[in-house]
Amino acid sequence: xxxxxxxxxxxxxxxxxxxxxxxxxxxxxxxxxxxxxxxxxxxxxxxxxxxxxxxxxxxxxxxxxxxxxxxxxxxxxxxxxxxxxxxxxxxxxxxxxxxxxxxxxxxxxxxxxxxxxxxxxxxxxxxxxxxxxxxxxxxxxxxxxxxxxxxxxxxxxxxxxxxxxxxxxxxxxxxxxxxxxxxxxxxxxxxx
Amino acid sequence: xxxxxxxxxxxxxxxxxxxxxxxxxxxxxxxxxxxxxxxxxxxxxxxxxxxxxxxxxxxxxxxxxxxxxxxxxxxxxxxxxxxxxxxxxxxxxxxxxxxxxxxxxxxxxxxxxxxxxxxxxxxxxxxxxxxxxxxxxxxxxxxxxxxxxxxxxxxxxxxxxxxxxxxxxxxxxxxxxxxxxxxxxxxxxxxxxxxxxxxxxxxxxxxxxxxxxxxxxxxxxxxxxxxxxxxxxxxxxxxxxxxxxxxxxxxxxxxxxxxxxxxxxxxxxxxxxxxxxx
Numbered sequence: 001x002x003x004x005x006x007x008x009x010x011x012x013x014x015x016x017x018x019x020x021x022x023x024x025x026x027x028x029x030x031x032x033x034x035x036x037x038x039x040x041x042x043x044x045x046x047x048x049x050x051x052x053x054x055x056x057x058x059x060x061x062x063x064x065x066x067x068x069x070x071x072x073x074x075x076x077x078x079x080x081x082x083x084x085x086x087x088x089x090x091x092x093x094x095x096x097x098x099x100x101x102x103x104x105x106x107x108x109x110x111x112x113x114x115x116x117x118x119x120x121x122x123x124x125x126x127x128x129x130x131x132x133x134x135x136x137x138x139x140x141x142x143x144x145x146x147x148x149x150x151x152x153x154x155x156x157x158x159x160x161x162x163x164x165x166x167x168x169x170x171x172x173x174x175x176x177x178x179x180x181x182x183x184x185x186x187x188x189x190x191x192x
Numbered sequence: 193x194x195x196x197x198x199x200x201x202x203x204x205x206x207x208x209x210x211x212x213x214x215x216x217x218x219x220x221x222x223x224x225x226x227x228x229x230x231x232x233x234x235x236x237x238x239x240x241x242x243x244x245x246x247x248x249x250x251x252x253x254x255x256x257x258x259x260x261x262x263x264x265x266x267x268x269x270x271x272x273x274x275x276x277x278x279x280x281x282x283x284x285x286x287x288x289x290x291x292x293x294x295x296x297x298x299x300x301x302x303x304x305x306x307x308x309x310x311x312x313x314x315x316x317x318x319x320x321x322x323x324x325x326x327x328x329x330x331x332x333x334x335x336x337x338x339x340x341x342x343x344x345x346x347x348x349x350x351x352x353x354x355x356x357x358x359x360x361x362x363x364x365x366x367x368x369x370x371x372x373x374x375x376x377x378x379x380x381x382x383x384x385x386x387x388x389x390x391x392x393x394x395x396x397x398x399x400x401x402x403x404x405x406x407x408x409x410x411x412x413x414x415x416x417x418x419x420x421x422x423x424x425x426x427x428x429x430x431x432x433x434x435x436x437x438x439x440x441x442x443x444x445x446x447x448x449x450x451x452x453x454x455x456x457x458x459x460x461x462x463x464x465x466x467x468x469x470x
Contacts, residue, residue: 060315061303064292068300071289078287079301080272138291 002121009114018112029107042104049100054142066090070137119170126173127152129180134188152176200263202227202398203279203367208247208257217243218254219422225367230389230399232409235419236442244419245402249281249369250274261366278365284372286356290345294337295319295326297344298359329362330355333391350381354388361392368392369400374408386412406435418442428452440467 031038057063068076069086077083106112131148133140159169205223217240225231235241246252250268259266268274288297304318305311326340335354344352360368374382389412393399403409410430418425418441426441426448440446445461446454456462456469
């Protein structure tokens, strides 16, 4: 699916960056002053989403069922959780979030670039695993992911400001992923 | 002279049949679970006891036959339907969410919500109440665990089994079915689980126990249902027969006649098993 979507964006945009986007699409890039700095509405949306999902995962039945599904789909099913429905629901929510992320990206840059966001895939996984989410499912928290996102974001931004070439950024981020997965494995072994 | 009426079986089946193509998994099986007893269901591999239990817990819909719960005829549309009627199962692999804590597992799929707006509009969980009630259920069965907030995967096999049993007992209203509860446990932990099963029975909840472990069956069961070739071969009291005889009934070397005496059905096998007719 990733390849399909990737190809479609390139075909549709004919490899051109789309500028002159209508106002509403980039509205999230508008800023408002807060103290001595300006905050984009996009950041507010991001924070709101983090808070919403932190709540949903930790304090609702739906959240518990998602964790149970991640732990063991069979165990979840035997306990009366409708696993197919839940899985579709989770993927639907994820799809919605991808849409919001795309909006946030074009609001930040002001243009629709088919090349944009290519490394964000890897960065997301890095952030999520650094934040304590297990690649095997069933473990993790939104707060952890938030911290992971900050780590990766600051890393990327810092390397960018230092003028490090994009390919080295990818290399360093890749090493971070390996580190994160290794720590995840070790901590799981210790937990037993 | 008045005879005391026989107690109504809590769970009863007559003439159950289930076929899968050419294979007849349940071949006119009967089943009776009396109130307040531990009934062990034993049978060789392929005897059809799993299919029987599945039919009784709603996982399989029989092609023919009747099931009665507390005397009332009943059909289960699925496992959830059986649960709704108060029949809870402790599966062999326990069906627990490993990284979640004990209280969360006790209420898995049946979580409690806060009263009022918080519960309805915000769907907020009442974690404190769930933890309290989980603690009560565990204490009720005298299961000693220091902390309810530890994740289930940090528990030993026997403790995990205890949590699964406590969960079933907490929700069951009529029957608790346990599938090979001591299969993965060592001697000491098996003993603890058997004690737990005794406590469940003493609380008034009948237990159906599926097991391959003859010593455990003889230690805990009030009656033994021997399943063979898709039907009930015999239902006997462990005090009336030796372990070797019961195994022989299971394999078909002996059969039980109406008077409860054993009859040699297969003399070679009986001789090999070291049993003889009574």
